Amino acid sequence: MVPQRRRLLAAGIAAAAFGARAFAQERVIRVTARKFEFLPNDIELKKGEPVVLAFTTADVLMGFSLPDFKLRTDIVPGEVARLRFTPDRVGSFEFVCDNFCGEFHEDMSGKIRVTA
Amino acid sequence: MGQAIDRRDFLKLAGLGGAVFVSGLAGCAGMGGTKQEDFYFVQLSDTHWGFKGPALNPDAEGTLQKAVAAVNALPFEPDFIVFTGDLTHTTDDPKERRRRLAEFRAIAGALKNRNVRFMPGEHDASLDNGQAWKEFFGASYYSFDHKGVHFIAIDNVSDASARIGEAQLAWIKEDLAKQDKDARIVVFAHRPLFDLMPQWDWATRDGAQAIELLMPYRNVTVFYGHIHQEHHHMTGHIAHHSAKSLIFPLIAPGSQPKRAPVPWDPAQPYKGLGFRGIETEIQKAQYEITEYPVAKA
Numbered sequence: 176m177v178p179q180r181r182r183l184l185a186a187g188i189a190a191a192a193f194g195a196r197a198f199a200q201e202r203v204i205r206v207t208a209r210k211f212e213f214l215p216n217d218i219e220l221k222k223g224e225p226v227v228l229a230f231t232t233a234d235v236l237m238g239f240s241l242p243d244f245k246l247r248t249d250i251v252p253g254e255v256a257r258l259r260f261t262p263d264r265v266g267s268f269e270f271v272c273d274n275f276c277g278e279f280h281e282d283m284s285g286k287i288r289v290t291a
Numbered sequence: 292m293g294q295a296i297d298r299r300d301f302l303k304l305a306g307l308g309g310a311v312f313v314s315g316l317a318g319c320a321g322m323g324g325t326k327q328e329d330f331y332f333v334q335l336s337d338t339h340w341g342f343k344g345p346a347l348n349p350d351a352e353g354t355l356q357k358a359v360a361a362v363n364a365l366p367f368e369p370d371f372i373v374f375t376g377d378l379t380h381t382t383d384d385p386k387e388r389r390r391r392l393a394e395f396r397a398i399a400g401a402l403k404n405r406n407v408r409f410m411p412g413e414h415d416a417s418l419d420n421g422q423a424w425k426e427f428f429g430a431s432y433y434s435f436d437h438k439g440v441h442f443i444a445i446d447n448v449s450d451a452s453a454r455i456g457e458a459q460l461a462w463i464k465e466d467l468a469k470q471d472k473d474a475r476i477v478v479f480a481h482r483p484l485f486d487l488m489p490q491w492d493w494a495t496r497d498g499a500q501a502i503e504l505l506m507p508y509r510n511v512t513v514f515y516g517h518i519h520q521e522h523h524h525m526t527g528h529i530a531h532h533s534a535k536s537l538i539f540p541l542i543a544p545g546s547q548p549k550r551a552p553v554p555w556d557p558a559q560p561y562k563g564l565g566f567r568g569i570e571t572e573i574q575k576a577q578y579e580i581t582e583y584p585v586a587k588a
Contacts, residue, residue: 272492277381284549
């Protein structure tokens with residue numbers, strides 16, 4: 176292995192390790208989306224605390240949208256959709272499913288409460 | 292023109308005179324001296340045929356027919372009628388979806404005026420990418436010209452993610468390219484093209500791109516549905532007017548944390564439901580909107 180390639184590989188491993196470490200430090204909040212609710216649908220976070228929101232669904236294509244923070248993702252059946260998020264202000268913020276998923280799609284919402 | 296004045300006078304005398312809305316830059320440029328004939332059209336929206344929920348509308352199986360009768364009884368025949376989406380209430384069952392679309396079409400077929408334009412809403416089209424809706428009503432987006440006004444019907448619902456999509460945006464751009472910057476342009480859509488209330492899913496994800504395409508045109512007005520109430524908003528010089536529903540009203544945007552329907556009031560049946568007539572005064576790019584109630588049973 177040429178030295179340059181070795182250095183790149185080492186840097187890559189270090190970056191991956193750093194990424195894993197950084198990821199591991201964040202609280203992971205698992206959210207299940209199903210017709211027609213999010214579980215949990217009332218999520219409490221602390222201002223400035225980085226978290227990972229991890230979404231899954233076994234139903235149909237869903238969406239998670241938190242418009243106040245311009246945060247959204249598709250939630251594809253069989254996949255985990257992850258969003259890294261550090262709330263920078265306190266308050267109660269509504270989130271919704273933004274992919275039309277059926278009759279009670281309009282009821283599929285929740286709130287994130289950010290405390291100081 | 293004479294008939295248009297008669298119509299306006301009649302509406303005022305009958306106490307039905309509507310609110311007048313002018314396109315933002317109207318008056319900056321005329322129509323090149325050409326004399327245009329004013330006209331009148333009717334918008335109905337969000338009929339949700341197939342909905343069941345007595346607490347919200349105990350006459351869910353009769354409201355649409357009453358609206359059709361009320362349109363037929365208007366003192367002046369409109370040039371055309373447009374339904375801006377959610378003709379039916381959604382269902383996971385493709386057979387039931389088609390049954391509801393067929394029933395809706397049969398009821399709307401009782402309109403005396405045969406010049407009727409249809410558009411899909413997310414309840415009609417989002418679960419099958421508009422497939423069933425198109426079987427009944429044809430193309431989900433289109434444009435047409437009527438007495439000097441260019442109408443564009445935008446489909447922002449067949450994609451379940453509330454996108455217009457690149458292909459349709461390209462079509463809109465091409466369609467608009469044929470218009471003068473002073474052209475009178477009216478856009479029909481189901482969802483709001485602007486971010487009215489994304490927290491309640493009252494938005495179009497790529498609606499800003501459509502508005503950007505429309506911005507160079509000086510006289511643009513958008514009529515839409517989806518939010519089950521009258522609402523008026525400006526994005527720059529472009530006016531956006533939402534229509535009432537014909538099944539149940541929804542609360543005003545932002546009035547509560549969560550979106551909610553307004554329950555049926557037995558003391559005031561059909562309150563908050565209705566349709567509208569739009570008197571179009573082309574020279575001034577002026578639209579006089581008259582809201583009509585659903586006739587009481």
